Amino acid sequence: MTHKPMQDRYNLAFKLYPYTRSPDQDAVDPVRRPVVVMGGGPIGVATALDLGLQGIPVVVLDDHEGIGQGSRAICFAKRCLEIADRYGAAAPMLDKGVVWNLGKVFHEDRKVFEFNLLPEAGHKFPAFINLQQPYFEKFLIDRVRQAQAEGAPIEIRGRNAVFGVDVAEDHVTLQIDTPEGAYVLEADWLIGCDGASSPLRKMMGLDFEGRVFQDSFLIADITMQAAFPTERWFWFEPSHKAGASTLLHKQPDGVWRVDFQIGWDVNRAEELKEENVRRRLTAMLGPDVEYDIVWTSIYTFQCRRMKKFRHGRVIFAGDAAHQVSPFGARGANSGMQDVDNLGWKLGMVLRGQAPEGLLDSYDAERRHGADENILNSTRSTDFITPKSKISHIFRNAVLDLAERYPFARPLVNSGRLSVPCTYDGSALNTPDALPGGPARTRPGSPCPDAPLGDGFLLNRLGGGFTLLALNAETPGIPADDGVAANILALTGADDPTGALAARYLGEAPAAIYLIRPDQHVAGRWASFDETAVRAALRRACGKE
Amino acid sequence: MLNTNPNIADPDGFYAALIAAHDGLSEEQSAALNARLILILANHVGDPEVLRAALAAARPAN
Numbered sequence: 366m367t368h369k370p371m372q373d374r375y376n377l378a379f380k381l382y383p384y385t386r387s388p389d390q391d392a393v394d395p396v397r398r399p400v401v402v403m404g405g406g407p408i409g410v411a412t413a414l415d416l417g418l419q420g421i422p423v424v425v426l427d428d429h430e431g432i433g434q435g436s437r438a439i440c441f442a443k444r445c446l447e448i449a450d451r452y453g454a455a456a457p458m459l460d461k462g463v464v465w466n467l468g469k470v471f472h473e474d475r476k477v478f479e480f481n482l483l484p485e486a487g488h489k490f491p492a493f494i495n496l497q498q499p500y501f502e503k504f505l506i507d508r509v510r511q512a513q514a515e516g517a518p519i520e521i522r523g524r525n526a527v528f529g530v531d532v533a534e535d536h537v538t539l540q541i542d543t544p545e546g547a548y549v550l551e552a553d554w555l556i557g558c559d560g561a562s563s564p565l566r567k568m569m570g571l572d573f574e575g576r577v578f579q580d581s582f583l584i585a586d587i588t589m590q591a592a593f594p595t596e597r598w599f600w601f602e603p604s605h606k607a608g609a610s611t612l613l614h615k616q617p618d619g620v621w622r623v624d625f626q627i628g629w630d631v632n633r634a635e636e637l638k639e640e641n642v643r644r645r646l647t648a649m650l651g652p653d654v655e656y657d658i659v660w661t662s663i664y665t666f667q668c669r670r671m672k673k674f675r676h677g678r679v680i681f682a683g684d685a686a687h688q689v690s691p692f693g694a695r696g697a698n699s700g701m702q703d704v705d706n707l708g709w710k711l712g713m714v715l716r717g718q719a720p721e722g723l724l725d726s727y728d729a730e731r732r733h734g735a736d737e738n739i740l741n742s743t744r745s746t747d748f749i750t751p752k753s754k755i756s757h758i759f760r761n762a763v764l765d766l767a768e769r770y771p772f773a774r775p776l777v778n779s780g781r782l783s784v785p786c787t788y789d790g791s792a793l794n795t796p797d798a799l800p801g802g803p804a805r806t807r808p809g810s811p812c813p814d815a816p817l818g819d820g821f822l823l824n825r826l827g828g829g830f831t832l833l834a835l836n837a838e839t840p841g842i843p844a845d846d847g848v849a850a851n852i853l854a855l856t857g858a859d860d861p862t863g864a865l866a867a868r869y870l871g872e873a874p875a876a877i878y879l880i881r882p883d884q885h886v887a888g889r890w891a892s893f894d895e896t897a898v899r900a901a902l903r904r905a906c907g908k909e
Numbered sequence: 910m911l912n913t914n915p916n917i918a919d920p921d922g923f924y925a926a927l928i929a930a931h932d933g934l935s936e937e938q939s940a941a942l943n944a945r946l947i948l949i950l951a952n953h954v955g956d957p958e959v960l961r962a963a964l965a966a967a968r969p970a971n
């Protein structure tokens with residue numbers, strides 16, 4: 366059979382998984398794999414890491430041979446780094462990334478105000494780092510290679526483009542194109558991580574509804590020898606008129622992200638011509654600043670999600686399931702939270718430790734997360750690009766007042782930066798039974814970090830269930846269908862800064878917490894009660 | 910005294926509701942809505958001292 370050559374849809378920054386022939390392509394009958402991940406973007410690769418580190422065999426299929434060029438995401442939030450740290454991939458991200466805390470907001474060139482993220486002390490990771498997305502992805506793949514060397518059953522197949530799916534009750538059949546022709550593979554579970562324009566969603570005829578924003582943004586990543594500080598600068602209606610709004614943000618390698626809002630009716634090819642990009646950049650930076658252009662792109666965006674993320678044996682995660690505007694940096698950051706949420710649940714179902722229904726809690730919890738992200742990023746977008754004259758008047762009134770009056774500053778919205786969501790009301794939660802306990806660690810919350818004498822709390826949590834005993838005694842509970850809860854007993858002696866007590870005890874003298882493998886609180890009590898904790902564990906495993 | 914420090918619990922939610930109140934209105938209708946809103950809020954404030962300070966604060970900066 367002759368085969369037409371496969372075309373790249375984008376250029377590669379790093380070629381990390383060149384095509385090689387898999388024995389599966391020569392099998393007489395299709396081979397059945399426990400888990401196949403469609404798409405090797407950040408979310409697909411992180412999914413493979415989560416499952417592979419649990420010892421679950423996982424195959425990632427990507428239609429390219431590596432990581433796409435062009436930065437896209439640059440802001441990675443604390444929770445995202447904490448998740449990457451659980452997979453052992455965060456250290457190089459933190460090394461390479463640029464830490465920033467100060468943001469400045471300008472209107473018509475006047476500084477309206479500045480804000481400091483004022484990161485709370487006592488966390489292993491900063492509130493944010495800036496890092497080009499290709500590096501973020503490369504560090505995940507580096508970690509995959511290391512895990513493979515240690516025996517993790519992960520496989521990444523480059524130039525494997527999925528072009529057909531057949532979804533049965535208990536498995537999925539995939540048709541896959543390769544440079545050497547097509548083959549068929551079966552999967553007990555298929556995880557769709559194939560990005561915002563998800564071919565899988567289309568093949569299955571599934572919805573993806575929400576709001577389209579009628580505006581385009583021109584991104585230019587540039588290097589320059591100018592003395593801009595490591596801060597986030599955002600201009601509303603700058604006088605240089607290179608964009609209706611403009612963002613300047615520092616990345617590693619001396620690269621700056623410049624993002625111009627350029628309107629809806631634009632001729633993309635024309636706008637992307639170097640001379641036109643330079644015209645905008647020079648208007649903004651002034652005639653004396655020399656710079657080189659590293660990458661340019663025009664994007665438009667939508668805020669939307671699928672009605673359901675789980676469709677039987679097919680589960681969607683990342684941009685394939687939900688898409689937000691870039692304001693607030695909630696895309697990759699929330700996709701990583703999907704992975705964090707899905708990994709342990711799928712692992713337990715595959716090991717026969719929990720019913721399949723546990724996966725419906727992934728659907729419910731992450732739809733809740735997506736709605737929160739869409740709400741925040743829609744509001745930011747409405748503030749940055751007002752849709753009506755009156756909305757524009759109010760926006761400018763806020764900016765005007767913010768210069769003089771503190772009350773107006775919280776109303777200025779140039780992006781509400783990503784924070785993890787609390788799964789309030791989740792079926793996996795056990796009602797709060799810790800009188801005086803802090804609201805931030807109520808059931809459903811992601812555990813905040815805290816320094817322990819010799820490290821950080823989060824490095825002691827996660828992977829499996831943990832029974833955290835603070836100033837309390839616990840004999841632990843027996844394993845339930847093989848699911849155990851490791852005991853972590855801490856007292857004031859382990860809490861040099863008092864942060865642990867402030868974040869987990871509040872007014873309570875002692876506490877028992879049951880913490881999920883994704884470091885979210887499942888339940889908490891004033892003292893150990895075996896019956897209550899055992900019931901909470903079963904509930905958190907989808908068995909109650 | 911006029912409070913010019915942050916005093917709205919959910920600023921983003923309030924702002925979204927404010928803009929949504931104008932959905933589908935013409936410019937004239939929007940201006941009228943704003944006028945009614947100001948009068949309602951002014952009545953709620955009541956204190957002439959505070960109202961005078963608010964009027965002064967809202968004047969364009971020069």
Ligand SMILES: Cc1cc2nc3c(=O)[nH]c(=O)nc-3n(C[C@H](O)[C@H](O)[C@H](O)COP(=O)(O)OP(=O)(O)OC[C@H]3O[C@@H](n4cnc5c(N)ncnc54)[C@H](O)[C@@H]3O)c2cc1C
Nearest residue numbers: 404406407408428438439440527560683684694696697698
């Ligand atoms: C301008 C811009 C700025 C952004 N800034 C931020 C930010 O600061 N912070 C943040 O968190 N997020 C940001 N984002 C969002 C972020 O880039 C995305 O959320 C993230 O890339 C989603 O990852 P993903 O793995 O879900 O999808 P993708 O990265 O899109 O990966 C999908 C993968 O699937 C592959 N694929 C597609 N079809 C097939 C097929 N048929 N067979 C096999 N493989 C296939 C693709 O080649 C690709 O490798 C930004 C986005 C944009 C556009």
